[in-house]
Amino acid sequence: MLFDGQTIKLELQDNGVAELRFERGDEPVNKLDRLTFDELRRALELIAATPAVKGVLITSAKEAFIVGADIFEFTAVFKQTQGEVVAFVAENSKIITMLSDLPVPTVAAINGLALGGGLEIALGADYRVMSSAAKIGFPEIHLGIFPGYGGTVRLPRLIGLPASAEWIISGAQQTPETALRQGAIDAIATPDVLRAIALAKLGQAIEGEAEQRRRRLDLKRGLPHSKAEAAELLANAKAQAGKALPHLPAAHFAVELLEEAAGLERDAALALEAEAFGKAAKTQAAASLVRIFINEQALKKTARGYAKTASPVRKAAVVGAGVMGGGIAYQSAARGVPIIMKDIADHALDLGMTEARKLLARQVEQGRLAQDKADAILSAITPSLSYDGFDAVDVAIEAVVEDIAVKKTVLRDIEALVGARAIIASNTSSLRIGDLAEGLQRPENFIGMHFFNPVARMALIEVVRGAKTSEDAVATIVGYATALGKTPIVVQDCPGFVVNRTLTPYLLAFLRLVHDGVDFIEIDRVMESFGWPMGPAYLIDVIGMDISHHVVDIVSAGFPERMQISFTSAIDVLLREKRLGQKNGHGFYKYANDSKGRPRKEADPETERLLAEARPNGKSEICEADIIERMMLPLILETARCVEDGVVASPGEADMSLILGLGLPRYLGGALQYADHLGLASVVERADKWANLGAIYRPSERLREIAARGALIYPT
Incomplete structure (x- = not known):
């Protein structure tokens, strides 16, 4: 045993083959963290310093190959400055480059999932043999980032720019067949012969040293495209990535990076990748999507706890x-x-x-x-x-x-x-x-x-x-x-539990905006641009005018000190006219089925006439920022009260309730993650600005106290 670490084992066989095995103690999967990278660096240094090593076989002792980076470690990294994030990923990327530059051939035997950094480790090898039961991919886009350990540099040199962009911006797992056809791997083997096929490939590489060296030189060069050619090859990907802007910029950053780095030699491209990664890591979306990942893991852990005593x-x-x-x-x-x-x-x-x-x-x-x-x-x-x-x-x-x-x-x-x-x-x-x-x-x-x-x-x-x-x-x-x-x-x-309890002040804020003369179509447009799948008027139509009215009445009655309104609302007026929304074709909008039988909304001039009663002072206009504030603040404040009142056990459970149950935009990370992003002092200040509109804009004393301390809702 050349090296016996907590996450990596290095054994030298009699034939000069060193097996670099990822084997993370008693944990179920291999993942990449500081410990793993430190041990990988030490193992690679040993390989380079051991003349008896003729080739390296990279394997996993777990069911999966490597599932990626330790996201829990990333949360602390993402809180650092952009420069510190760049330095962090650049240092880890250099370790994978050490693997690529070993003085002997290397083959990765991908036995199971190789995702994110796990795939980047495999790409650092000269050759890859993949189990027919395995899948590989770059899921980082779902965390608001993209590959930062060489993935945007090594993959395009194997499969080209358009396919690389598709892998990166889709975040999809790829089958062995797709990976082989596109050139990301060199062979597919059934699980029972994976090791044997990988060893055979390594033997061929050791014997064919000239071919292996040529391959390495090709992977160090820039791609044979001018910047204009790279831009043309990536035009479709750039258009696709642009659809998520401005809220989810990582895909756009990634395509720009691929275009910019295409003509650069490997090491210069890797440096550019680290800089771009640091930019993506400091976006609101990255912080929020990582928070969602952590909250999801906590929910799964809680469910597993209940499962131990659950009756079948x-x-x-x-x-x-x-x-x-x-x-x-x-x-x-x-x-x-x-x-x-x-x-x-x-x-x-x-x-x-x-x-x-x-x-x-x-x-x-x-x-x-x-x-x-x-x-x-x-x-x-x-x-x-x-x-x-x-x-x-x-x-x-x-x-x-x-x-x-x-x-x-x-x-x-x-x-x-x-x-x-x-x-x-x-x-x-x-x-x-x-x-x-x-x-x-x-x-x-x-x-x-x-x-x-x-x-x-x-x-x-x-x-x-x-x-x-x-x-x-x-x-x-x-x-x-x-x-x-x-x-x-x-x-x-409690009345409305979490989702409908927090939805009610959100809808009350909408009804007050309409009462104050703001066009409901404009409110919908602004909130959909903000990231909601549908604006509040459209949402009411989908839920049903009668059900929405009932929920607002029930929940408001449960919290009369905050949620009562003293005016005839748009829902009152439209429901009186038996406009139920999608279920009978008329609500805020009118509906007709499209060719697939799905209801499609259209503006209804009759709604304008009916709503005159719900806006006694006529129409008025306010800026987009004020519409967003007036809509989002009551939602934030009521969600915070749900946690304070013990209706949910944690901020994460409250936020996940809104994301999964209301369709709250994921880039926000939840109402409370969004509040932390804004800063609680700013939330309180903004709420006080609208205090004359009603008690739904009144922060709790607990929230004021946290804001005064400069603290956050989520523990750091």
């Missing part, structure tokens, strides 16, 4: 069909949990089954599901007008109309029929779980399980713990939600 869910039921019930039934059946879908009307069951069929047909059409599998999933949904079979379910979900009296009746009916250990969950979006539990004999088995529409696309499930909900009920529903492929976030009972 082998069969489920949903009461209340229609689109929502059909979506829940589809999701459960598709994930292997048979489900009864119960309703009191045939047409509702038909609607639910139609929804499930539509979702399955889409999967088949897209090639993601075979028809026989789709048929089997559909057969796992049992539509029923009765409660037959409810005695055998482990979880029963109530998803009837959002009326407390109706829900209480249905919940009592369910409880009388299910087993004593079965968990009953309500899909309520705004009613308190404590209120719904009144009259139940086993409130410890009752919980909230708030799905979001459309169920198949929305990742979040709010798991709402009532005052009497047991730990077993929480664990079981978290486990079931995870099995459904969703992200469960456990919240405490």
